[in-house]
Amino acid sequence: MIAQILFIIILAAAVYLFSRNAGKVRRNILLGRDTDRSDNPALRWKTMAKVALGQTKMVKRPLAAVMHFFIYVGFVIINLEVLEIMIDGIFGSHRIFSKPLGSLYGLLIGGFEILAVLVLTACVVFLARRNIFRLKRFRGVEMTEWPRSDANYILIIEILLMTAFLTMNAADHKLQLLNYGHYIKAGSFPVSTFIGPLLPGDANGLAITERVCWWFHIIGILAFLNYLPYSKHFHILLAFPNTYYSNLKPKGEFTDMASVTNEVKAMLDPSFVPESSGEPGRFGAKDATDLTWKNLMEAYTCTECGRCTSVCPANITGKLLSPRKIMMDTRDRITEMGNNIDKYGKDYQDSKTLLDNYITREELWACTTCNACVDACPVNINPLEIITEMRRYIVMEESQAPTSLNNMFGNMENNGAPWKYSNADRFNWKEE
Amino acid sequence: MENPKSEITVPTMAEMAAQGKQPEILFWVGCAGSFDERAQKITRDICKILQHVGINYAVLGTEESCTGDPAKRAGNEFLFQMQAIANIQVLDAYQIKKIVTGCPHCFNTIKNEYPGLGGNYEVIHHSQLIQQLIDEGKLKAEGGESFKGKRITYHDPCYLGRGNNVYEAPRRALEVLDAELVEMKRCKSNGLCCGAGGAQMFKEPEKGTKDINVERMADILESKAQVIAAACPFCMTMLRDGVKHENKEQEIKVLDIAEITVRANGL
Structure with missing residues (x-):
C-alpha cells in the first residue's frame, strides 16, 4: 500500500513537472512571429508520417539509420511494457497483462527483451562513434561541453534503463522458477535467461533485485521524461509537429514579405492604399523573437546531429558558418529570453540580441543559400530561413551589407543588372 | 568554337507586338546571359535550338x-520587389504566358516568387x-560533333536541383549523346554548390581554408570526366575558375547543356 502511494506521488510529480517545463518551451516557441502553416492538412499528415514516423530522411547514412531505428522502435514498443508497469504501480498488481494476454504475453516480453538488446547495441555503437572514433560530425565549434555531455547522458541513461529492464526480468524469471510469492509464471525471457546466473541464488536476494530494478526502471523513465525539455532529446516529441508544419513549397522559394510589398507598391504608385498593414514591426530578424514560431519550434526540435553542417559548402571549406550552430544559438537565445520573462517580467529587455551576441555577421554572409542543410535535415529543419531573415535585418534596417553587395544593389537599381553594364548594351549578345 | 555558318535572328517582343504577333514562348535571357561573355555564347546557342526546332519565340532585349x-x-527584399514588380508589368503588358529561362536563378525567381x-x-x-524536344523527337544527337565514349559528368545547380527538384531533365539531354556519363560523389540532392549562390557571386568569399569551387574540383577530378556539363551561368564561371585553378584547361571542358546539344546536332 505504501509502495502504491509512493508510486502515485512520484508519477504525479513527474507528470506535473514535465507539463510545466514543456509548457515553458511551448510559451517560448509562441514568442515568435505568426506564420500560417494550416493549409493542405492531408499533405502535412503524409509528410509527418513519412519523415517523422517513417524516418525516410535518415537513410542517407545507412549505419546511423539502422542504429537509430533500433532505438526508435525499442523506445516506442517497450513503452507498452511501461504501461503495464504504471498499472502495476498504481494498483499494486504484478504483471497484470499476463493473464488477459495469455501466450501472447510471452511473445511480447520476449520481443521486448530482443529489442532491449538492439537498443543497447545501438547505444554502445553511438557512444563509440562520439567518444572513441570521434566522428567529425559530432565535433565543431558549437559542440561545446554541454551538447557533448547531453548526447552522452542520453545514451548512458538508455543503457541503464535497458539494463535495469533485463535484470528485472532475469530476477523475475528465477523467482518464477522457485514458485516464490506472487511471481506467477508469465512471459518468456530469451535474453535475461543469460543474466540469471549472475544474480543471487536465494529468493530474498532475488526479490530485492527485482524490486530495485523495477523502481529504478520506472523512476529512471520518469526522470528521463523530465530531462527532455532541457535536452536535444526533445526531438523525440517535437519531430512530429515539426514535420507536420514543414514548408511545403519548393526549397528555392524564399518567403515573401508583405510589409515590403505595401511600401514598394506605394512607392511605385502614390495613389496606392495598402490594406490594413498592422503594426509596422521590424524588417528581418535581429533577435529570436523576430523569427516565426516555426523557426523557434525547429530550434527546439534540433537534435544536433550535424548532418546540415557536414554538407554545408561554407563549413566544408573552413568558413565560420555552421547551420547546426544557427539552430542551437536560436534555441539558446529564445530560452534565455523566456527565462528573463520568468525572472523579470514580460517587458524586460536584456542588452543581448541573437545577432552579434550569438550569431556573427561573418557566419551569415558565408551562406550560399544552396539548401544543402535544409535537404539534409532528417526532421525538416530550415536553417536557411533564419539566415535570410537575419540578412534582411542587416540590409534593410541597418544598411550594413558588405560593400561589394552594396555595389551590386546600386548596379541593379541604376541599370537593372548586378554588374556595372549599361542597360542599352543588354541586347548586344545577339551580335558575335 | 561556334559554328560560323549558322545565323541567328532574334526577334524582340517589341517587334512582335508592333506586327501584332504573339510568340509561343518568351526566352528570358538573364543578366549573365546578356552581359557575361562566356554566357552570351550559351544564350546564342539556346536561340539556335529554338530556331532549329521552329519554335516561335522572342526575347525582351533591352526591356x-x-x-x-x-x-x-x-536580404534586400525592397530592391527585389522593385525589380519583380517592374518586370511583371512588362511581362503582363506583353501578355506573356510561357517563359523559358537560360538560368536556374531566373527560373526559380520567376516561377516561385x-x-x-x-x-x-x-x-x-x-x-x-x-x-521536351528530345522526348518529342524534335531534337536528336546527330549531324554534329560526336560525344561517343567521352566521359561527361553533370554538376547540379542548387536552384534547379534541390531548389526545384529538377534532376532528370539535364541528364536526359546527356543520355542521348551515347557518351560515358559518370556521376560525381556528391550529386543530385547531395550535389555540392559551386560557391556562387546567395549573392556570393558578387562578393569575396568569407575567410576559410579554401574556395568552394576548388573543393568541387576534387569531385570532378575523381570522376575523371573530360566534360563537365553545367546548366547555370554562375556555376559555369565557378567551374571554369576551378578547372583553371587546377591547370586542367586542356583536359577538362566546361560546357552548358545547351552548348552540348548544339554541338551534337551541328547547329
Missing part, C-alpha cells in the same frame, strides 16, 4: 531587367525545354 534574385538572397507579387507564368528552364 529585360534583373529578376532581383541576388538582391533577395542577400513572382506569383506572390501577381506575376503568374508557366516557367521552364532551358534544360527542361531540351528534354
Whole structure:
C-alpha cells in the first residue's frame, strides 16, 4: 500500500513537472512571429508520417539509420511494457497483462527483451562513434561541453534503463522458477535467461533485485521524461509537429514579405492604399523573437546531429558558418529570453540580441543559400530561413551589407543588372 | 568554337507586338546571359535550338531587367520587389504566358516568387525545354560533333536541383549523346554548390581554408570526366575558375547543356 502511494506521488510529480517545463518551451516557441502553416492538412499528415514516423530522411547514412531505428522502435514498443508497469504501480498488481494476454504475453516480453538488446547495441555503437572514433560530425565549434555531455547522458541513461529492464526480468524469471510469492509464471525471457546466473541464488536476494530494478526502471523513465525539455532529446516529441508544419513549397522559394510589398507598391504608385498593414514591426530578424514560431519550434526540435553542417559548402571549406550552430544559438537565445520573462517580467529587455551576441555577421554572409542543410535535415529543419531573415535585418534596417553587395544593389537599381553594364548594351549578345 | 555558318535572328517582343504577333514562348535571357561573355555564347546557342526546332519565340532585349534574385538572397527584399514588380508589368503588358529561362536563378525567381507579387507564368528552364524536344523527337544527337565514349559528368545547380527538384531533365539531354556519363560523389540532392549562390557571386568569399569551387574540383577530378556539363551561368564561371585553378584547361571542358546539344546536332 505504501509502495502504491509512493508510486502515485512520484508519477504525479513527474507528470506535473514535465507539463510545466514543456509548457515553458511551448510559451517560448509562441514568442515568435505568426506564420500560417494550416493549409493542405492531408499533405502535412503524409509528410509527418513519412519523415517523422517513417524516418525516410535518415537513410542517407545507412549505419546511423539502422542504429537509430533500433532505438526508435525499442523506445516506442517497450513503452507498452511501461504501461503495464504504471498499472502495476498504481494498483499494486504484478504483471497484470499476463493473464488477459495469455501466450501472447510471452511473445511480447520476449520481443521486448530482443529489442532491449538492439537498443543497447545501438547505444554502445553511438557512444563509440562520439567518444572513441570521434566522428567529425559530432565535433565543431558549437559542440561545446554541454551538447557533448547531453548526447552522452542520453545514451548512458538508455543503457541503464535497458539494463535495469533485463535484470528485472532475469530476477523475475528465477523467482518464477522457485514458485516464490506472487511471481506467477508469465512471459518468456530469451535474453535475461543469460543474466540469471549472475544474480543471487536465494529468493530474498532475488526479490530485492527485482524490486530495485523495477523502481529504478520506472523512476529512471520518469526522470528521463523530465530531462527532455532541457535536452536535444526533445526531438523525440517535437519531430512530429515539426514535420507536420514543414514548408511545403519548393526549397528555392524564399518567403515573401508583405510589409515590403505595401511600401514598394506605394512607392511605385502614390495613389496606392495598402490594406490594413498592422503594426509596422521590424524588417528581418535581429533577435529570436523576430523569427516565426516555426523557426523557434525547429530550434527546439534540433537534435544536433550535424548532418546540415557536414554538407554545408561554407563549413566544408573552413568558413565560420555552421547551420547546426544557427539552430542551437536560436534555441539558446529564445530560452534565455523566456527565462528573463520568468525572472523579470514580460517587458524586460536584456542588452543581448541573437545577432552579434550569438550569431556573427561573418557566419551569415558565408551562406550560399544552396539548401544543402535544409535537404539534409532528417526532421525538416530550415536553417536557411533564419539566415535570410537575419540578412534582411542587416540590409534593410541597418544598411550594413558588405560593400561589394552594396555595389551590386546600386548596379541593379541604376541599370537593372548586378554588374556595372549599361542597360542599352543588354541586347548586344545577339551580335558575335 | 561556334559554328560560323549558322545565323541567328532574334526577334524582340517589341517587334512582335508592333506586327501584332504573339510568340509561343518568351526566352528570358538573364543578366549573365546578356552581359557575361562566356554566357552570351550559351544564350546564342539556346536561340539556335529554338530556331532549329521552329519554335516561335522572342526575347525582351533591352526591356529585360534583373529578376532581383541576388538582391533577395542577400536580404534586400525592397530592391527585389522593385525589380519583380517592374518586370511583371512588362511581362503582363506583353501578355506573356510561357517563359523559358537560360538560368536556374531566373527560373526559380520567376516561377516561385513572382506569383506572390501577381506575376503568374508557366516557367521552364532551358534544360527542361531540351528534354521536351528530345522526348518529342524534335531534337536528336546527330549531324554534329560526336560525344561517343567521352566521359561527361553533370554538376547540379542548387536552384534547379534541390531548389526545384529538377534532376532528370539535364541528364536526359546527356543520355542521348551515347557518351560515358559518370556521376560525381556528391550529386543530385547531395550535389555540392559551386560557391556562387546567395549573392556570393558578387562578393569575396568569407575567410576559410579554401574556395568552394576548388573543393568541387576534387569531385570532378575523381570522376575523371573530360566534360563537365553545367546548366547555370554562375556555376559555369565557378567551374571554369576551378578547372583553371587546377591547370586542367586542356583536359577538362566546361560546357552548358545547351552548348552540348548544339554541338551534337551541328547547329
